[in-house]
Amino acid sequence: MRIYHLMIFLLISNTSFASVDIERQYTKLIEELRCMVCQNQNLAESEAPLAVDMKEKIRDMLEAGKTEKEIKSFLSERYSSYILYDPPVNMQNILLWLGPFIFIMFLGYFLLRRYIK
Amino acid sequence: MNKITIFYALIFISVTIFLYKGLHYDPKKIESPLIGKTFPEFKLTDLYTKDTLTNSNFLEKKTIVNVWASWCLECEREHSYLIQLSKNKDIDMIGINYKDETSEAMGWLSMRGNPYRIIIKDSIGDLSLDLGVYGVPETYILDKNQVIQYKHIGPINNQIIQEEMLPILSE
Amino acid sequence: MIIEIGYVGHFLLLLGLMNCIILLSPKVLTNSNISQEILFSASKLHFPIILISFLCLITTFVGEDYSLDYVSKNSNSSLPLIYKISAAWAGHEGSMLLWCVVSSFWMFLASMYSTNLHKRLRVNFLAIMGILNLGFLLFVVATSNPFDRNMTIPLDGNDLNPLLQDFGLIVHPPMLYMGYVGLSVVFSFAVACCFEDDFKKEWAQWIRPWVLASWAFLTLGIALGSWWAYYELGWGGWWFWDPVENASFMPWLMATALLHSVIATSERGIFKSWTILLSIFTFSLSLLGTFLVRSGILISVHSFANDPSRGVFILFMLVALIGGGLLSYALNSKKFIDDSDVRLISREGFFLLNNILLVTATFTILLGTMYPLFLDILGLEKISVGVPYYNAVFVPLMIPLILLVGYVPILLSRTSIDSQLVQLFIIFVISIFLSFIFSVQSVLFFVGIFSTVWIIANILFDFYRSSDNSVKIRRRVGMYFAHFGLAIFIIGASVSESNKIEKEFTLEIGESKKVGVFDYRFENLKEFKSANYDAVIASIIVSKDDRFITEINPEKRLYHSSDSPMTEAGINGRLDRDLYVSLGNMVSDNKWSMRIYDKPLIRLIWIGTIFMILGAIFSIRFKQSKIYE
Structure with a gap:
């Protein structure tokens, strides 16, 4: 009987470990995905029916063992990259990601050359 | 005016043109990534007959797929246009009943007429998720190989049929 | 009776337009003494005219005059009195009129306190302010007139958007506009200086209080907005990197850069042309922000009725004002001769680094805000730029900046290397101790805590060392308050984020x-x-x-x-x-x-900004005795 209890205990603690991890991934994901029908809100903030459905789907997928990356590509294949608040690093976004770097080089060169002895 | 000044002036002018053009874009309009791709695979039931429906139930001709629900007010506005379109014998029309009560969906159609050859019942919304549906009603045009050629979000109207849909349907 | 008040308000707007035209008529801008007096009076008179017009608008709200389209769309008879009043600036039209009121107020102040400038500079300066006021007023009258009438008078109004029925609406827009438009004073002055032979350091001294005051208002406006969003939207967040927020944050970052560079210009006469350029760009970003927000070009969570047709008008103003300002600079910048003898590890060198980092941060936000639109116009796949992007690019820019802020007291007091190392050691120990208390796990949040301790401890060390030199302390107290506020803000932001x-x-x-x-x-x-x-x-x-x-x-x-x-x-x-x-x-x-x-610790975010504002106030020193020839 005690072993039985212990087994149940282990079972519960096991799932709860897994669920803590899923919970963390879930929270992160719904903050980084856009609610398609809202005015610039992420899924976490939104209570729109579509957002609620999507959150459910994301939770299901996480519980089915899907990774964050798989879920993101699953959704962006269907809803376009517009759904990702984290714009993918690709050719069309190259200026977005490199822009700040180029700019600071340019401005730094311009100002330091002009004013520094 | 030296070269650098002209360079900056050009930047200024192009930013202006860019902002001016930006005024005429609708920031909420998003191109579907599914255009050019095949209609997603599914296995669901028919609203009326409860028979299993799959991709093999599509006919080998131009197909309009319309996502609707009885609770959707906008669907009411476009319904007469769908009925009008369904009279064209070269076009197949399939409905996807999105997250709806079967009895209410049937009641809704019996009052307003049924333009669809078959109606796929998507009660959980899985197929619609695969289609990237985010606002009911939505209307798709598929070619005879089930490749998605066009998507419209929101109710269709005469202008959209004439200017956007008919050119694709009559290809 | 109430019906007439609507007409009076409308009439006053037109009178204000007339007044601006008089102010700018070529005859007035000639050098005769009498016509200059007309300019000076007109620039003061503009404020009461627009203010009374605005009070008329408020009266129509209080008196429930639904014959005005704007009133009927934004108010309702059951609305509490206080919201009836603040509804006057809740919609697009009324808030643009508020913008005009604030703009006329700054012109009034500029006219009152510019008597110590020499005549030609003062005339040009006020004339440019007049152009700005004319532009905004024309925009209101032509495209967004709150006194427009309804064809049929509704029995009751539509009500104010429930999100706006809040204390936040009463205080946030007026303070934010005070900041935005205060920067127009700086802009006008900088452009006026372009037409002078040189940019004298006394003039930089003259403009400094205006920069500080606008910055303080802008900070207050943004902080109130963030506080409002925090308790009203119900998501527990305080900053969303939303386009509307970015529109206010960009001029803030630029103004922060400016208020540092202007110190160097006013004290040593260096960075002259850079300070002027920065002044022009700072206000330009306020204008650009307004354009982005009001034209409906971007999607924002903060509701604002917008209309693309107005966008064309604002864009035209934007191009004319920014283009005019930049052109004046481009044609004249050769005249401003700067020494280039700054050492990198010095106060001025730090100002330069600060400016590089802050301007790049501004550019980053501008890029992130505009990029989706850019792709859309090119017909590429539409994307969203959100929190992950800004965290990835903004935070790395802020970390070196914060390290610089903390190093300032060491730099100023010329601490020896040995005691610097001792200080650094103590700071590390305290940071690690605090990280344990808050059980911080990620490196980023340790950096947050370390930054806070780094800034505050260095300030305290300096106080300790300079305790016998009260003059020194008094000169630095404004800066220390502001930097202390930044430190408090950082710890609030990082701990509330990491331990939420x-x-x-x-x-x-x-x-x-x-x-x-x-x-x-x-x-x-x-x-x-x-x-x-x-x-x-x-x-x-x-x-x-x-x-x-x-x-x-x-x-x-x-x-x-x-x-x-x-x-x-x-x-x-x-x-x-x-x-x-x-x-x-x-x-x-x-x-x-x-x-x-x-x-x-989330409250520390707003408490920090209060310290920053106090810092700016303590730094304002008026020197009105001199005539700046």
Whole structure:
């Protein structure tokens, strides 16, 4: 009987470990995905029916063992990259990601050359 | 005016043109990534007959797929246009009943007429998720190989049929 | 009686237009003394005209004059008086009129306090302010007139957007506009200086209080906006990197850069042309922000009625004003001769680094805000740029900046290397100790804590060393306050982010749930009826180890004029943590979904900004005696 209890205990603690991890991934994901029908809100903030459905789907997928990356590509294949608040690093976004770097080089060169002895 | 000044002036002018053009874009309009791709695979039931429906139930001709629900007010506005379109014998029309009560969906159609050859019942919304549906009603045009050629979000109207849909349907 | 007041307001707007035209008529701008007097009076007179026009608008709101289209769209007879008044600037038209009022007020001040400038500079300066005022007023009269009339007079108004029925609306827009438009004074002065032979350091001294004052207002406006969003939107967040927020943050960052570079220019006469360019760009970004927000070109969570046709008008103004300013600079910048003898490790060198980092940060935000639009126009795949992007590019820019801020006291007091190392060691020990207290796990948040300790400890070391030199302390007190505020802000932002707890679940009346260290019991649900809304108010009892801590009362309101329910979060705010509960949807009769947030130290974010504002106020020194020839 005690072993039985212990087994149940282990079972519960096991799932709860897994669920803590899923919970963390879930929270992160719904903050980084856009609610398609809202005015610039992420899924976490939104209570729109579509957002609620999507959150459910994301939770299901996480519980089915899907990774964050798989879920993101699953959704962006269907809803376009517009759904990702984290714009993918690709050719069309190259200026977005490199822009700040180029700019600071340019401005730094311009100002330091002009004013520094 | 030296070269650098002209360079900056050009930047200024192009930013202006860019902002001016930006005024005429609708920031909420998003191109579907599914255009050019095949209609997603599914296995669901028919609203009326409860028979299993799959991709093999599509006919080998131009197909309009319309996502609707009885609770959707906008669907009411476009319904007469769908009925009008369904009279064209070269076009197949399939409905996807999105997250709806079967009895209410049937009641809704019996009052307003049924333009669809078959109606796929998507009660959980899985197929619609695969289609990237985010606002009911939505209307798709598929070619005879089930490749998605066009998507419209929101109710269709005469202008959209004439200017956007008919050119694709009559290809 | 009330009907006439609408006409009076409209008439005054037209009178204001006339006044601007008189102010700018070529005859006035010639050098004769009498015509200059006309210019000076007209620039003062403009303020009372526009102010009274605005008061007329408020009167029509209070008097429920629904013959005005704007009033009928933004008010309602059941609205509480205070919101009837603030509804005057809740919509696009009225808020643009408020912008004009604020703009005329700054012109009034500029006219009053510019008598110590030499005549030609003063005339050019006020004429440019006149052009700005004319432009804004023309925009209001031509495209967004709040005094436009309804064809048929409705019996009652549509009501004010429930989100805006809040204290935030009363204070946030006026303060924000004071900041935005205050920068127009700086802009006008900088452009006027382009037409002089040189940019004298006395002039930089003259403009410095205006920069500081606008910066203080802008900071206050943004902080109030963020506080408002925090308690009103119900998501527990305080900054969303939303386009509307970015529109205010870009000029703020630029103004922060400017208020540093202007010190170098006013004290040593260096960075002259850079300071002028920065002044022009700072206000340009205020204008660009307004354009982005009002034209509907971007999607924002902060509601604003917008209309692309107005966008064309603002764009035209934008091009004319910014283009004019930049052209004046381009044609004249050769005249400003700067010494280039600055050492990198010096106060001025630090200003330069500060400027590079802040301007790049501004550029980054501009890029992130505009990039989706850019792709759209090129016909490429549309993307969203959100929090992950800004965190990835903005934070790396801020870390070196913060390290510089902390190093300033060491730099100024010329501490020896040995004692610098000792200080650094002490700071490390304190940071690690604090990280344990807050059980911080990620490196980023350790950096946050270290930055705070780094800034504050270095300031305290300097105070300790200079305790016998009160003159020195008094000169630095403004800066130290502002930098201290920044440190407080950083620790608030990083600890509340790293140690936040968020939970979403359903709870039945009588049930309780443990979130973090606290138990939350859903005690009961009461109904409440107000003049213009019905509400249910939940009572959530918070306890820790069966000890009562507090009661939180989140609300769900249904305004009579609107179909969608509004969430009013219940917040128990203390210095060390906020407990934040917002009601979701009713699942069944006694069962509600709700979200609970436990946010440690989040109040420090706003307390920090208060210190920053105080710092700016302490730094303002007026020197009105001199004539700046």
